[in-house]
Amino acid sequence: MILIKIVVFNLFLSLSIFASSLENNSSLENNSSITKNESKPTQTTKKFVKERGDIKVLNKKLETIENYLNKDILYAKYNNHQTYISVQRELNEVKAKLKRANQFHKIEDIAKLQIKEKSLENQLELLNDFKNPPFITLTKPNELKKQPEISSPFHLFKAFTYLKQLKSAKEEYANELKKLNELMKNLQEKENIIKYFQSIYGKKYKEEQLQEIKKELKEIRSAYDIASSTNKVYNKRVDDAIRNVTTSIKAQIKKLINIALTILLIFVFSFIFKYFAKKTITDNQRYYMAHKVINFTNLFLIIMVLLFYFLENATYLVTVLGFASAGIAIAMKDLFMSMLGWFVIVFGGSFHVGDRIKVYKGGKSYVGDIVDISFLRMTILEDVTLTSYLENRRSGRVVFIPNNYVFTELLANYTHGKIKTVWDGIDIPITFDSNHKKASHIAREIVRKYAKGYTDISRKQLNLLRNQYSLKNINVDPRIYTFIEKNGIMISCWYMTNSYAALTLRSNISALIIDEFNKEDDIKIAYDTHIVNYKKDEVLKPKKEDGEEESIS
Incomplete structure (x- = not known):
């Protein structure tokens, strides 16, 4: 909208300049005709003839200046501001005349003045954007934005943005001042050209235009002087702000470098510790746990480094955490219990990666090998075991067990410490009339x-555990028990087997016992049987129970 207004008033200004130039040309023609009629050429005429080449150059220069002024936005704003002042002055005069006309009841004058007043008010409304002087932004630049607080590397982006804004504001102000100086130079050049023409054509040549230029130059030069002084103060303030922000940025970059070097040093020591652990620890389980501890220590140290570098007041953090600890402990109880469980598992030595464990939860049992112990949970991979055969009927699942289960649930370790074997048992029932001693x-x-x-x-494994536990009975020989059951005699066989392959040995022993029992005539394996006695001529009908028919074979 502002550009449209500027174009409109520039058009009016160009038309007025064109009209004045026509008038001046006509005056020049009159002057030339006068000189022709004179019998003797005047000194001005001689000078005109002598400097005719210079006049052509100056006319071209004047045309260039006029084109520049017509295109200059700052000058257009200035002219529009002057137009606004002129229209405002004229409107005040019209209002004064209208007031006098109303006093004397001059109806015709009142109607004309009201129309003119309305027209001037519309013009003022269009020129309202040019109410303030166009140089006010140069004499009173915008206040600098408040310098951002740069207390941690997280504020670097904000600092660089602020620095860019400062440099942009400084360059913009310098460019505006440069444009004003250029405008002043062109007006000064125009003034000098018109004065030169006056020395040739007389003092009346474009006198009104010259006075107008002098008035404009006076105002613009005054604004330029104030803006130049303001620019020095403004640049000093901007430079101080840039210097302060740059110092803060350098300090935070230095802090970032220190953080990077500290973290790099932690990783170097971690690599060294892992290298020595790999060279010195031969047990895979112990190496795995050492690897985990080193990784956890690295993470803890890095977090502590970041906290102490990025937090301005560590005491404040401790105070806040102290007040919030109760709520955090309640809201994140399971999480903290799992973390504490990790310490119990790692430093207590109850469970290791590779151990076969059994977990009881919600009436269900899960048996598998530990494949990972993380900060919050253990991961086990199910294997085909007796539990799979009797209870789950499926296996191979990956089961995640929270570490807090070591406090709340029952976890059985089949391979704790150096023990890699467990007791397993097979029950084989025989009939009461079988030779149970032979069986x-x-x-x-x-x-x-x-x-x-x-x-x-x-036996060897239990002997090694005597230094750690109080073991009273380490008899691991196979045991055979004979029990009387309601359906026969139960031969219960107990023996030591591999914790990871119990079903294999169980299957082999079961098959061998069955084969040997079947070879003996006085040993019969008992199983549920039914003896039905009925008469030869009696027809048996199926007995219905709960809506179902019982079949007899």
């Missing part, structure tokens, strides 16, 4: 033969 002897021989290797291993 027990056969079962004992089979179990003793096939479990002998695991029995010897278990």
